[in-house]
Amino acid sequence: EKRYSKKEHLLYASDYAKEVFFISSGCVRTYILDYNGIEHNISFAVENWWLGDLQSFITQTPAAQNIQALEDTVIFSISQENWNSLIKEVPEFVYYTRILFRNTMFTHENRILQNLSFTAEERYNYFLKTYPNLSHRVSQKHIASYIGITPEFLSMLRARKKR
Amino acid sequence: EKRYSKKEHLLYASDYAKEVFFISSGCVRTYILDYNGIEHNISFAVENWWLGDLQSFITQTPAAQNIQALEDTVIFSISQENWNSLIKEVPEFVYYTRILFRNTMFTHENRILQNLSFTAEERYNYFLKTYPNLSHRVSQKHIASYIGITPEFLSMLRARKKR
DNA sequence: AATGGACTTTGCTATAGTTCAACAATGCTA
DNA sequence: TAGCATTGTTGAACTATAGCAAAGTCCATT
Numbered sequence: 001e002k003r004y005s006k007k008e009h010l011l012y013a014s015d016y017a018k019e020v021f022f023i024s025s026g027c028v029r030t031y032i033l034d035y036n037g038i039e040h041n042i043s044f045a046v047e048n049w050w051l052g053d054l055q056s057f058i059t060q061t062p063a064a065q066n067i068q069a070l071e072d073t074v075i076f077s078i079s080q081e082n083w084n085s086l087i088k089e090v091p092e093f094v095y096y097t098r099i100l101f102r103n104t105m106f107t108h109e110n111r112i113l114q115n116l117s118f119t120a121e122e123r124y125n126y127f128l129k130t131y132p133n134l135s136h137r138v139s140q141k142h143i144a145s146y147i148g149i150t151p152e153f154l155s156m157l158r159a160r161k162k163r
Numbered sequence: 164e165k166r167y168s169k170k171e172h173l174l175y176a177s178d179y180a181k182e183v184f185f186i187s188s189g190c191v192r193t194y195i196l197d198y199n200g201i202e203h204n205i206s207f208a209v210e211n212w213w214l215g216d217l218q219s220f221i222t223q224t225p226a227a228q229n230i231q232a233l234e235d236t237v238i239f240s241i242s243q244e245n246w247n248s249l250i251k252e253v254p255e256f257v258y259y260t261r262i263l264f265r266n267t268m269f270t271h272e273n274r275i276l277q278n279l280s281f282t283a284e285e286r287y288n289y290f291l292k293t294y295p296n297l298s299h300r301v302s303q304k305h306i307a308s309y310i311g312i313t314p315e316f317l318s319m320l321r322a323r324k325k326r
Numbered sequence: 327a328a329t330g331g332a333c334t335t336t337g338c339t340a341t342a343g344t345t346c347a348a349c350a351a352t353g354c355t356a
Numbered sequence: 357t358a359g360c361a362t363t364g365t366t367g368a369a370c371t372a373t374a375g376c377a378a379a380g381t382c383c384a385t386t
Contacts (some may be wrong), residue, residue: 034279042276042279054269098260101265102264105264108272109271111197112205116195116203116205117203119372120373150373151334152336300364302362304362312342315365316342316363322365322366
């Protein structure tokens with residue numbers, strides 16, 4: 001168990017992800033910095049969600065992602081040794097993570113489809129529908145970054161929507 | 164083994180995916196139709212690649228994706244019964260597909276990052292770099308659709324690039 | 327209650343990307 | 357080899373979205 005206060009980082013890009021997190025309470029975001037220094041939110045996670053830079057964790061490469069607490073947050077984490085011994089010794093864990101990967105793959109797939117075929121406004125509506133609780137908890141700025149637009153443009157979309 | 168000639172469909176959206184394909188020779192694309200009837204390419208596959216609408220295949224839901232041969236194509240396929248018995252009886256197959264899902268998850272993740280942070284031109288350059296052989300084999304029209312722009316705009320980017 | 331800092335809104339201009347229409351090039355098929 | 361299909365190119369007008377700046381709002385801390 002660890003505690004992070006608002007704005008604290010659980011992981012910085014270019015560090016090695018040494019653990020996978022399970023959120024007990026609070027809310028975090030994962031984001032990347034592009035070569036212009038602009039942040040892009042990849043995902044949010046709240047209570048009872050798993051997250052982590054799996055790519056870094058599993059393949060032992062430097063992380064691409066940053067993970068930051070958006071609220072005071074309490075997490076549990078699995079270290080690499082524990083992960084590896086679970087994989088070796090608990091067949092159910094292998095099955096469980098297989099399904100986890102599979103479902104994440106589906107989620108990612110759907111997000112790619114969405115990006116290809118939806119406008120910004122549609123992506124915003126989809127976000128509201130899919131994560132109704134997050135939309136209250138997370139600032140617009142972060143939602144805008146998640147759906148791939150500027151905060152100003154999101155603000156404009158919202159104003160347009162009211163009319 | 165089955166043979167499909169150019170333009171023939173291996174799978175139509177709203178059908179149920181009853182098999183997963185392995186391409187022996189040829190080239191196919193998977194695409195979706197948006198509600199405006201516009202096609203969006205999701206992926207290409209050539210010799211020695213696996214593909215299929217896994218989401219439909221595994222969760223037994225109607226396919227979202229269409230799969231179409233871009234060249235005369237020879238494939239091998241695994242039926243659902245065979246898949247299921249492999250899962251039940253061959254532990255290595257479970258491990259293998261777990262890694263397959265994991266890697267697909269990583270690939271998808273990277274593509275999402277790219278969509279968030281790259282311009283159309285950068286996505287095109289990345290495509291050329293990542294799939295140099297595909298860029299000769301697949302028409303510009305389809306590449307444009309894959310990176311999420313119109314064929315006209317791709318044509319313009321290419322003209323600009325020459326100078 | 328006052329101050330400062332982050333977030334949101336508004337309006338204006340700039341740019342990336344689309345749409346449409348016409349034409350050119352290329353590739354199939356007879 | 358001619359003829360038709362499809363694909364690629366070009367340019368002009370249009371639309372979606374970004375960028376910037378200023379003002380307004382919402383908190384958290386003194």
